[in-house]
Amino acid sequence: MDNAVHTSGASTQGTASGAPLDPDHPMELVCPAGTPAALQTAIDAGAHTIYFGFRNRTNARNFPGLNFNEEEAARAVETCRKHGVKPLIAINTYADAEDDAIWKRAVDCAADLKAGGIIACDIGLVSYAAKTHPDLPLHLSVQASASNPEAVKFYHEAYGVRRVVLPRVMSVPEIAELTAAVTPVETEVFVFGGLCVMAEGRCSLSSYATGLSPNKDGVCSPASHVRYEQDGDVMVSLLGDFTINRFDAGETAGYPTLCKGRFSSDARTGHLFEDPMSLDATTILGDLRKAGVKAVKVEGRQRGKAYVAQVVRSLRDAIDGKTDASRSSGTTHLMEGLGHTEGAYRRDWR
Amino acid sequence: MSRVEIALGPLTYNWQNPAREALYSAAATEEAFDIVYIGETVCAKRIPVAAAVMADAAETLEKAGRKVVYSALSLATNESERRQVTDLCEVEDLLVEANDAGALRTLAGRPHFVGPHMNVYNPGTLEALAERGAVSFCLPWEVNRKGIEVMARRANDLGVVVEIEVFGKAPLAISARCHHARAYGFTKDSCQYVCDRDPEGMAVRTLDGQNFLTLNGLQTQGHAVTLLVSEVQALRDMGVGRLRLSPMNMDMNAVARVYRDLLDGRTDAATAEQTLLGMLGDREPANGFYYGVEGSTWAA
Incomplete structure (x- = not known):
C-alpha cells in the first residue's frame, strides 16, 4: 500500500526489453475507481475491468471521501455491464475478530449484485464466500501475498480461487514459472502505481x-x-x-x-527501504504477456480522474499495440514520488 | 484451568553456529520450555550454513524431552526458498509450523502448527485452517487483546491451541529485497551474510535520532521488545494455551523460568516484570499491540 503524494517525475529506468505485444490476444486491463466519477472515467479511457470497494474497513483503500456505498455499488455494476466492462469488488482487508458482519455483508452484496467477482485475502472470508456464494468468482488479492505456486494451489484447491493477483516481490521469470504451474488459475500483476517494497499483507x-x-x-x-x-x-x-x-x-x-x-x-x-519511487512496468508489458499473465492492474483508487484517464488510456494503447510499449508510458508526471522503477520484476531490484 | 505451556520461538536472527549451538544445548536442559521451535523463518540463504548445527540441536532437544516444532519460511518466492519449504513439509513425521499458504497446502490433512506470519485475524480463518489439520495457532503480533480473547475462546471450542508471543522483537514486515544487505551496499544475492554481524538485528533510527526499527535480513522488526507480563493472567483467563518467547541475545532459560514461576504462582506479575525489565537492560519494552494502540508504545 502506498499513498505518497504526487511530486515531480524523473525516469530512472527505461530499458526496452524485447518481447512484443500481440494485439490479437490483449491482456485484460484492470483499473481502479475510487469514486463513481473515476469509474466513468476508467470506462471512457478503455478499461476492460474496473475494481472498487465499499466505504468502510473492508477495503485496503479506506480513505476519507473515497469508495462506494451499496447504492453506488449497484449503479457502478450496472454502468459497467452496460459498457461491457467487468466490475470487481475489492474486499481485501482481514475481518475483525469480534465482528465480521461488514465483511460478510460486503461479500453478500457483491454476490447479490452479480459482480464479476470479488478480490479478497482473508482465508475465513474466502471460505465463507466459497460456501455461501459458489457462483461468485473469487480473485485472490495481492494482500494475501501468495508468492509461490503451492500457495496459489492452496487457495484454488480449498476455495476455488480463479485468479491470483501476484505480490510485487516477484521477478518476471518467477511470474512465468508460477503462471505455468497454476493453470487453470489466472495471474494478474500490478504494472503501474504505488510500489510496496514489503510483501503485501505482511506489513504492520x-x-x-x-x-x-x-x-x-x-x-x-x-x-x-x-x-x-x-x-x-x-x-x-x-x-x-x-x-x-x-x-x-x-x-x-x-x-x-x-x-x-x-x-x-x-x-x-x-532511503534504507526504498527511494520514493513508483512502479511503471509499461516497458515490460510484452515480457509479462509472454510470461502468460492474463491481466495487468493499475494501482490507485485514491487517485483522481486525471490520473485514471491518462494512465488507463496510455496502457490500453500499449496493450492494443497502438504505441510502442518498449518505451516508458509518458505518464511519468503522474507518478507518486521522485521517479519510477520496474521494481522486483527485474531481479536486480533485490 | 489447564496448564499454560511455554515455547522458545524460532531464532529470527542469523547467529553464527557456536551461538546457535549454545542456545539450543541450553534450551535442552531447561524444563520450563515445553516446546522449542527450530527452523528458519526469515531467509533461505541462512539454512545451509546452519544445517548441521540445527540438525544436532533438534536431536539434542528431543533426547532431552523437549517437543520440537520446525518453523517454515515466511516468504518463499524463488526456487530454493520454495524447495526449502516443500522439503520440510513433506517429511511426514515432523511437526511443522506453516508461515505461508504454500506450506499449508503440503501440510493439509495431518496435524500442523500455524505460525504468526499467517494472517489469522478472526475465528472464521481459525476454523477454516483447523478443518484442514491445524492444531496450534501463534497469532500475528498486531492482534489486540479483544481479538486474542475471541480467537482463544473459539480455539478452545475446537480443541486447538492459541499461542501468543510475550517476549521478543515483533517482526513487522518481510521483503523480497534484503534491506539489511542493501544498507551495506550489497544485494540479496551478493549479501556476504552481513546480517550475522548483528545478533539482535541492526538498529534503524530516525533522522532525529529516535530508535525506531530493526533490520534483520529480509525482515524488519520493531526496535522495542514486546514484553507481556502483567497481561499473562488475562491471557490465561482468555484461554491462551501457550506463551512464546522469541530468542534474544541473552539468557533465554532465565527468561523462561521467570514466566514459569509466574504461571505456577511462585512469583507475582510485578516482581516478574521488574526482573525481566532488568534483564532487558537498555532495550526498550513495548506492549502497545496488545492494547490496540501503537505497537511501539509501553503502557506500563
Missing part, C-alpha cells in the same frame, strides 16, 4: 507507528497521523511520533509513507 509497520493497521483497517501511513513541522530551514515529516523524513529548503517535502522515508543505521543513512 504502520500499526507499529500509529496503531492503525493496513491489514485490519485498510490504511498505510494514515493521513490522520501525519504531521509536518518546521525545524529552522528544515521541513520535518512525521508519522505518529516518528520522523519519517527531513527536507532541506528547496527539497520537495513528500508524504511520509513509512517505507519510503529516510533513516539512519550504522551501515548507511538514507
Whole structure:
C-alpha cells in the first residue's frame, strides 16, 4: 500500500526489453475507481475491468471521501455491464475478530449484485464466500501475498480461487514459472502505481507507528497521523511520533509513507527501504504477456480522474499495440514520488 | 484451568553456529520450555550454513524431552526458498509450523502448527485452517487483546491451541529485497551474510535520532521488545494455551523460568516484570499491540 503524494517525475529506468505485444490476444486491463466519477472515467479511457470497494474497513483503500456505498455499488455494476466492462469488488482487508458482519455483508452484496467477482485475502472470508456464494468468482488479492505456486494451489484447491493477483516481490521469470504451474488459475500483476517494497499483507509497520493497521483497517501511513513541522530551514515529516523524513529548503517535502522515508543505521543513512519511487512496468508489458499473465492492474483508487484517464488510456494503447510499449508510458508526471522503477520484476531490484 | 505451556520461538536472527549451538544445548536442559521451535523463518540463504548445527540441536532437544516444532519460511518466492519449504513439509513425521499458504497446502490433512506470519485475524480463518489439520495457532503480533480473547475462546471450542508471543522483537514486515544487505551496499544475492554481524538485528533510527526499527535480513522488526507480563493472567483467563518467547541475545532459560514461576504462582506479575525489565537492560519494552494502540508504545 502506498499513498505518497504526487511530486515531480524523473525516469530512472527505461530499458526496452524485447518481447512484443500481440494485439490479437490483449491482456485484460484492470483499473481502479475510487469514486463513481473515476469509474466513468476508467470506462471512457478503455478499461476492460474496473475494481472498487465499499466505504468502510473492508477495503485496503479506506480513505476519507473515497469508495462506494451499496447504492453506488449497484449503479457502478450496472454502468459497467452496460459498457461491457467487468466490475470487481475489492474486499481485501482481514475481518475483525469480534465482528465480521461488514465483511460478510460486503461479500453478500457483491454476490447479490452479480459482480464479476470479488478480490479478497482473508482465508475465513474466502471460505465463507466459497460456501455461501459458489457462483461468485473469487480473485485472490495481492494482500494475501501468495508468492509461490503451492500457495496459489492452496487457495484454488480449498476455495476455488480463479485468479491470483501476484505480490510485487516477484521477478518476471518467477511470474512465468508460477503462471505455468497454476493453470487453470489466472495471474494478474500490478504494472503501474504505488510500489510496496514489503510483501503485501505482511506489513504492520504502520500499526507499529500509529496503531492503525493496513491489514485490519485498510490504511498505510494514515493521513490522520501525519504531521509536518518546521525545524529552522528544515521541513520535518512525521508519522505518529516518528520522523519519517527531513527536507532541506528547496527539497520537495513528500508524504511520509513509512517505507519510503529516510533513516539512519550504522551501515548507511538514507532511503534504507526504498527511494520514493513508483512502479511503471509499461516497458515490460510484452515480457509479462509472454510470461502468460492474463491481466495487468493499475494501482490507485485514491487517485483522481486525471490520473485514471491518462494512465488507463496510455496502457490500453500499449496493450492494443497502438504505441510502442518498449518505451516508458509518458505518464511519468503522474507518478507518486521522485521517479519510477520496474521494481522486483527485474531481479536486480533485490 | 489447564496448564499454560511455554515455547522458545524460532531464532529470527542469523547467529553464527557456536551461538546457535549454545542456545539450543541450553534450551535442552531447561524444563520450563515445553516446546522449542527450530527452523528458519526469515531467509533461505541462512539454512545451509546452519544445517548441521540445527540438525544436532533438534536431536539434542528431543533426547532431552523437549517437543520440537520446525518453523517454515515466511516468504518463499524463488526456487530454493520454495524447495526449502516443500522439503520440510513433506517429511511426514515432523511437526511443522506453516508461515505461508504454500506450506499449508503440503501440510493439509495431518496435524500442523500455524505460525504468526499467517494472517489469522478472526475465528472464521481459525476454523477454516483447523478443518484442514491445524492444531496450534501463534497469532500475528498486531492482534489486540479483544481479538486474542475471541480467537482463544473459539480455539478452545475446537480443541486447538492459541499461542501468543510475550517476549521478543515483533517482526513487522518481510521483503523480497534484503534491506539489511542493501544498507551495506550489497544485494540479496551478493549479501556476504552481513546480517550475522548483528545478533539482535541492526538498529534503524530516525533522522532525529529516535530508535525506531530493526533490520534483520529480509525482515524488519520493531526496535522495542514486546514484553507481556502483567497481561499473562488475562491471557490465561482468555484461554491462551501457550506463551512464546522469541530468542534474544541473552539468557533465554532465565527468561523462561521467570514466566514459569509466574504461571505456577511462585512469583507475582510485578516482581516478574521488574526482573525481566532488568534483564532487558537498555532495550526498550513495548506492549502497545496488545492494547490496540501503537505497537511501539509501553503502557506500563
